[in-house]
Amino acid sequence: MFQVVIGIGILLIVLILFMLFRIGTLLDVVKGSGQKTVTKSNKVNALLFFVFLILGFGSIFVYSYVYFDDYNIPLASEHGADTDFLFWVTMVITGVVFFIxxxxxxxxxxxxxxxxxxxxLFFPENHKLELIWTVVPAIVLSILIFSGLKVWGEITSKAPEDAEVIEVMGQQFAWTPRYPGADNKLxxxxxxxxxxxxxxxxxxxxEGSYDDFIPREIHLPKGKPVLFKIRARDVIHSVxxxxxxxKMDAVPGMPTSFHFVPTKTTQEMRNETENPEFNYELACAEICGRGHFAMRMIIVVDTPEDYEKWKSEQMSLVAQNETLFGLVPDDKKELAIIKGKVEVKEEVVTESSEEEIIETEENLEEAQASL
Amino acid sequence: MSTEDTMHNNEHDHEHHGNFWTTYVFSTDHKIIAKQFLISGIIWALLGGALSVIFRLQLGFPDMDLTWLKPILGEWIDMQGKLDPEFYLALVTMHGTIMVFFVLTAGLSGTFSNFLIPLQIGARDMASGFMNMLSYWFFFVSGVIMFISLFLETGPASGGWVIYPPLSALPQAMSGSGLGMTMWLLAMALFIVSTLLGGINYITTIINLRTHGMTFTKLPLTIWAFFLTAIIGLLSFPVLLSAALLLIFDRSFGTSFYLSEIYIGGEALPNIGGSPILFQHLFWFLGHPEVYIVLLPSLGITSEIIATNSRKPIFGYRAMIGSMMGIAILSFVVWAHHMFVTGMNPFLGSIFTLLTLIIAIPSAVKVFNYLTTLWKGNLVFTPAMLFSIGLVSYFISGGLTGLFMGNSAIDIQMHDTYFIVAHFHLVMGSAAFFGMLAGVYHWFPKMFGRMMDAKLGYVHFWLTFIGVYLIFFPMHYIGMAGFPRRYYSWTNFDTFNGFTDLNMFVSVAAIVTFIAQFIFLFNFFYSMFKGRRATANPWKSTTLEWTTPINPGHGNWPGDIPKVYRWPYDLSKPVNEEYSKKLSEKEIQEMPDFIPQSVPFSKTPETNFQNENELIALEKEENKAIVVNEEK
Known part of the structure; x- marks a missing residue:
C-alpha cells in the first residue's frame, strides 16, 4: 500500500514537472525568445558559475581545515616522511594552479x-604567451620529477645488509608472515x-627453515630497517x-620486496593518536576476490629490545607442528631439533594457546623418541 | 547566404529509397550509424550508471536492507537483504567495462566521428559505408554478449575492468572468472573488431575525402581529434586483442603465459614460467592510450563549441593540434605508470615517471588555450557551452591530481586508493562524458532537425556539474586517508573505519546525479519529435555541416559539395584598415560576426588580411566554377 502511494506521488511530481515545462516552452514561444541569440538565462548561467566558484572554494577550504586530522593518517616510517613531503609540495603547486x-x-x-x-577580440595566437605557458609548466614539472625520482630511487634501492627480513605471503584471503629465526635465513x-x-x-x-616461525601478527623493531619479501600463493594481492x-604487489611466481624503517612503536602511536586501541594494520590493495576487503593483519612495532624478546619467544615451525617435523629428512632431524629448539618448555609461550603447548610437548617427546 | 540557396535545391537528388530495414537498421549512411551508436551509448550509459548506484548504496548505506532489489538481482541479494560481496565486484567490473568501452569509446567516437567527419570535411559519406555498418553491428553483437553475461548464474566478469590474471584466469579464484569471463573476452574481441573497422574508416575518410580546399590546416579541431583518436585506437586495440587471446589460451588450452607457481583450491597448478606482469604491460599498452581515445574526441568537440560560443577563434589553433599530437604520441609511452608498485623494475618506474609528467605539458597548454579563448570573448551560454566549460573544469581538477599519481614516489601510497578513483573519474570519466553531452546538445539540431530545450539543458547541466563534483571531490579526502578501492566494506579495519558520513554523502550525490540524467533523456527523446524546429545554422557556426539542408539526406549536400577557402575559426574577424574608413559604424556593427569556411575571400574584402587578399587571385584561377555556383 505504502509503495503504491509513493508510486502515485512520484507520478504526480513528474506530471507537474512536465506541465511546468510545457508552460515554460509555450511562454518562450509567445515571447519569441527562441529567436534571440541570448536570453536572460545567459546572465543567470554566468552568475551561477561565479556562485559555484565561491561556494565550491568555500567548502573546500572549510572541509580541508576542519577535518585535516581525519584524512591524514599518521606517519610511522622514514621514507614516508619524504613521500609525504613530496605529496604536500605537489599539493601546494597544483593547488595554486587549481585556484588560479x-x-x-x-x-x-x-x-x-x-x-x-x-x-x-579576434585573438588567434600569440607565440610569446604560448611559449611562456609551455616553458613554465615544463620547469615546474621537472622540479617535481627530479625530486620525485630521487626519493623513488632511495626507496627502491637495495635493502641494507642488516635489515630484518620478513617474508609476507598473500593468499585468498589472508596474509601469512614468516620470520627467518635466529639464523636470519629463510x-x-x-x-x-x-x-x-x-x-x-x-x-x-x-636447513635454513628449521628455526623459521610463522607468528599470528607481524612484529617489527622500531628504528631498524625491515625488508618485506613478498609473494603470493594464488592470485595477485598487494601489501x-x-x-x-x-605498498607492493604480491605476485604469484614473481617475488617482490619492499624495505622501510618503522619510526614509532605501537605504544607511541597509541599515545600520539590518543587512541588506546590503535593498531597498525596490513591491508590488501589489489582486487583478489570475494574476501578482498577482509585481508587484515595487525602489525606491532616494538622497541628493539621487546622485538628481540618477542622473537626469541616464538616457536619454530618444526617445533609447532609434528607433521612439519615429519617432513624433515631423517639425517637432518637432529639439526632441526637443535635449531628449532624443539625441547623448549612452556614458559616460552606467550602468544600460543594451551592447545599448542600440549601439541609442542608431544612433538618434543616424539622428536626425542625418534633420536 | 549560400546555405539558403542550396537548401531549396532539389533535396531528394541523392536520396535512396530503401525500406525500413535498409534505412534505419542496416543502414550504410554515416548519419544513421552515428545515431545508432548514440542511442546504444545512451542505453549503456544508463545501465552503467544504474550499476554504480547499486554499489554506491552498498558503500554509503552498508546496513541497508536491499531486499527490494531482489526482483532484479535475485540470488545476489542474500536472505538478510545484503549484497553478495562477489557480485559487488561484478558490479564494479561491469560499471568500468561498460563506461570505458561501450559508452565513452563506442558511444562517443562512434557517434561523433561518424556524424561529423563527412559533414565537416565535406564528404558524401564515409570511405566505406559497408564497413561502417559492420562496425556498428559488431559493436551491437558484442553488447548483446556482454549484456547476457550479466544474467549468468555464476555472474559476469568480476575481476575488475582490468581483468588481471591469475584472478581472471582461474574459475577457482572467483565464480565470475568462469563463463562470465569467457563472455567478457568474447565480447571485447568483437568490440575490438568494431573499433578497428570504424577506425580504419575514419582515418581513410579524413585523408582521402576532404573537399576541395580542405587542407589539414583548415580542418576543424574536432576532426583533428577524431583523426588522432582513430590512429591511437588502431595502434593500441590490437595489443588488447593479443592480451585477451593469450588469456583465452591460458584459460582454455592449458598454456602458461600469465600463470606461474599457483596453489589454489587445494592443488598446485602445473603452470610454470608465465608472468602476470606481462598481461599488465599488454593491457596498459592499450589501457593508457584508451584514456586518450576517450578524452581526445571530447577535447575536440569542446574546442569547437567553446570557439563558436565565445564568438572568437580558438586560441592557438596550431598549438592545439600540436598538443593533441604530443598527447597522442606520448600516450603510448606512459603505460607503466599504472604499474609502479607491481614489482616491476624500479628503473622502469623512473623512466615512466619522467614520460608521464611530460604529458602534463601539452595538457596544460590545452587548458591555457581554452582559458584564453574565453578571455574577451562574447560568451553565449548554450547548454553545449556550459558542458564544455564544465569539461575544462574537470580536466583541470582531474588532470592536476595526475601529477600525484604519475610521480612514482607519491604513487606508492596513493595507488589503488580512492584518490585514483577520484582522479580518473574526473579527468577521464566525467570530462569525456561532458564532452559527449556537449556534443549532443550542440549537434542535435543537425541530427534531428529540431532543437533541444535549452532551459531543461541548463537544469541538467547544473545538477550534473555540481553533482559530479559532490561525488568525486570528497573521494580525494577518502583516498588520502588510505581507503583502498574495490572494497565491499571497510569496517574490518580500524584505519578505514571513518568517513561513513562522507561515503553516505557521496552515495546520495551519486543517486541525485543519476536521476538528473532523466531530464536529459526526456529532453532528448521529446525534442526529437516535438522540439522547436531548427534553423539552418542555429549557433552561427563556421563549419561545413551547417551548410547542409536542415535535414541532410543521403549524400549530405543536394548539389555540389561546398569548397573550402578558410580556416574554421573566422569568428568576430575585425574589419581591416582599408574598410574601417569606408564603412560607417552602423554598417560594421551589422556585419555578421562569423564567416563560414565555404565563403571565399573574394566575398569578404572588408575583413581580409593582406595575405588573404593575395589568395583571391588563386581562388579564381583554380576554380572558376565555384564563383559561378556561388552567384547562382
Missing part, C-alpha cells in the same frame, strides 16, 4: 557574457610443497601498510 585557473574559468563567464554591442620454498599443514610451501630439507606508506 578556476578563478579565470568562472570569472570570465561573468565578465564576458554576451553583449550585442560588443565584439569579441628456508627455501616451493609452491608444490604447499599443503594444509605447510601452507607456505616451506622446503624442510633446507598495503598505510601508516608506513608501504
Amino acid at each position: 585557473t578556476h578563478i579565470l574559468l568562472f570569472v570570465f563567464p561573468m565578465k564576458y557574457s554576451y553583449n550585442e554591442k560588443r565584439k569579441a 628456508g627455501e620454498f616451493d609452491y608444490r610443497l604447499i599443503s594444509v599443514d605447510n601452507k607456505m610451501g616451506v622446503d624442510f630439507s633446507d 598495503f601498510a598505510p601508516h608506513f606508506r608501504v
Whole structure:
C-alpha cells in the first residue's frame, strides 16, 4: 500500500514537472525568445558559475581545515616522511594552479557574457604567451620529477645488509608472515610443497627453515630497517601498510620486496593518536576476490629490545607442528631439533594457546623418541 | 547566404529509397550509424550508471536492507537483504567495462566521428559505408554478449575492468572468472573488431575525402581529434586483442603465459614460467592510450563549441593540434605508470615517471588555450557551452591530481586508493562524458532537425556539474586517508573505519546525479519529435555541416559539395584598415560576426588580411566554377 502511494506521488511530481515545462516552452514561444541569440538565462548561467566558484572554494577550504586530522593518517616510517613531503609540495603547486585557473574559468563567464554591442577580440595566437605557458609548466614539472625520482630511487634501492627480513605471503584471503629465526635465513620454498599443514610451501630439507616461525601478527623493531619479501600463493594481492606508506604487489611466481624503517612503536602511536586501541594494520590493495576487503593483519612495532624478546619467544615451525617435523629428512632431524629448539618448555609461550603447548610437548617427546 | 540557396535545391537528388530495414537498421549512411551508436551509448550509459548506484548504496548505506532489489538481482541479494560481496565486484567490473568501452569509446567516437567527419570535411559519406555498418553491428553483437553475461548464474566478469590474471584466469579464484569471463573476452574481441573497422574508416575518410580546399590546416579541431583518436585506437586495440587471446589460451588450452607457481583450491597448478606482469604491460599498452581515445574526441568537440560560443577563434589553433599530437604520441609511452608498485623494475618506474609528467605539458597548454579563448570573448551560454566549460573544469581538477599519481614516489601510497578513483573519474570519466553531452546538445539540431530545450539543458547541466563534483571531490579526502578501492566494506579495519558520513554523502550525490540524467533523456527523446524546429545554422557556426539542408539526406549536400577557402575559426574577424574608413559604424556593427569556411575571400574584402587578399587571385584561377555556383 505504502509503495503504491509513493508510486502515485512520484507520478504526480513528474506530471507537474512536465506541465511546468510545457508552460515554460509555450511562454518562450509567445515571447519569441527562441529567436534571440541570448536570453536572460545567459546572465543567470554566468552568475551561477561565479556562485559555484565561491561556494565550491568555500567548502573546500572549510572541509580541508576542519577535518585535516581525519584524512591524514599518521606517519610511522622514514621514507614516508619524504613521500609525504613530496605529496604536500605537489599539493601546494597544483593547488595554486587549481585556484588560479578556476578563478579565470568562472570569472570570465561573468565578465564576458554576451553583449550585442560588443565584439569579441579576434585573438588567434600569440607565440610569446604560448611559449611562456609551455616553458613554465615544463620547469615546474621537472622540479617535481627530479625530486620525485630521487626519493623513488632511495626507496627502491637495495635493502641494507642488516635489515630484518620478513617474508609476507598473500593468499585468498589472508596474509601469512614468516620470520627467518635466529639464523636470519629463510628456508627455501616451493609452491608444490604447499599443503594444509605447510601452507607456505616451506622446503624442510633446507636447513635454513628449521628455526623459521610463522607468528599470528607481524612484529617489527622500531628504528631498524625491515625488508618485506613478498609473494603470493594464488592470485595477485598487494601489501598495503598505510601508516608506513608501504605498498607492493604480491605476485604469484614473481617475488617482490619492499624495505622501510618503522619510526614509532605501537605504544607511541597509541599515545600520539590518543587512541588506546590503535593498531597498525596490513591491508590488501589489489582486487583478489570475494574476501578482498577482509585481508587484515595487525602489525606491532616494538622497541628493539621487546622485538628481540618477542622473537626469541616464538616457536619454530618444526617445533609447532609434528607433521612439519615429519617432513624433515631423517639425517637432518637432529639439526632441526637443535635449531628449532624443539625441547623448549612452556614458559616460552606467550602468544600460543594451551592447545599448542600440549601439541609442542608431544612433538618434543616424539622428536626425542625418534633420536 | 549560400546555405539558403542550396537548401531549396532539389533535396531528394541523392536520396535512396530503401525500406525500413535498409534505412534505419542496416543502414550504410554515416548519419544513421552515428545515431545508432548514440542511442546504444545512451542505453549503456544508463545501465552503467544504474550499476554504480547499486554499489554506491552498498558503500554509503552498508546496513541497508536491499531486499527490494531482489526482483532484479535475485540470488545476489542474500536472505538478510545484503549484497553478495562477489557480485559487488561484478558490479564494479561491469560499471568500468561498460563506461570505458561501450559508452565513452563506442558511444562517443562512434557517434561523433561518424556524424561529423563527412559533414565537416565535406564528404558524401564515409570511405566505406559497408564497413561502417559492420562496425556498428559488431559493436551491437558484442553488447548483446556482454549484456547476457550479466544474467549468468555464476555472474559476469568480476575481476575488475582490468581483468588481471591469475584472478581472471582461474574459475577457482572467483565464480565470475568462469563463463562470465569467457563472455567478457568474447565480447571485447568483437568490440575490438568494431573499433578497428570504424577506425580504419575514419582515418581513410579524413585523408582521402576532404573537399576541395580542405587542407589539414583548415580542418576543424574536432576532426583533428577524431583523426588522432582513430590512429591511437588502431595502434593500441590490437595489443588488447593479443592480451585477451593469450588469456583465452591460458584459460582454455592449458598454456602458461600469465600463470606461474599457483596453489589454489587445494592443488598446485602445473603452470610454470608465465608472468602476470606481462598481461599488465599488454593491457596498459592499450589501457593508457584508451584514456586518450576517450578524452581526445571530447577535447575536440569542446574546442569547437567553446570557439563558436565565445564568438572568437580558438586560441592557438596550431598549438592545439600540436598538443593533441604530443598527447597522442606520448600516450603510448606512459603505460607503466599504472604499474609502479607491481614489482616491476624500479628503473622502469623512473623512466615512466619522467614520460608521464611530460604529458602534463601539452595538457596544460590545452587548458591555457581554452582559458584564453574565453578571455574577451562574447560568451553565449548554450547548454553545449556550459558542458564544455564544465569539461575544462574537470580536466583541470582531474588532470592536476595526475601529477600525484604519475610521480612514482607519491604513487606508492596513493595507488589503488580512492584518490585514483577520484582522479580518473574526473579527468577521464566525467570530462569525456561532458564532452559527449556537449556534443549532443550542440549537434542535435543537425541530427534531428529540431532543437533541444535549452532551459531543461541548463537544469541538467547544473545538477550534473555540481553533482559530479559532490561525488568525486570528497573521494580525494577518502583516498588520502588510505581507503583502498574495490572494497565491499571497510569496517574490518580500524584505519578505514571513518568517513561513513562522507561515503553516505557521496552515495546520495551519486543517486541525485543519476536521476538528473532523466531530464536529459526526456529532453532528448521529446525534442526529437516535438522540439522547436531548427534553423539552418542555429549557433552561427563556421563549419561545413551547417551548410547542409536542415535535414541532410543521403549524400549530405543536394548539389555540389561546398569548397573550402578558410580556416574554421573566422569568428568576430575585425574589419581591416582599408574598410574601417569606408564603412560607417552602423554598417560594421551589422556585419555578421562569423564567416563560414565555404565563403571565399573574394566575398569578404572588408575583413581580409593582406595575405588573404593575395589568395583571391588563386581562388579564381583554380576554380572558376565555384564563383559561378556561388552567384547562382
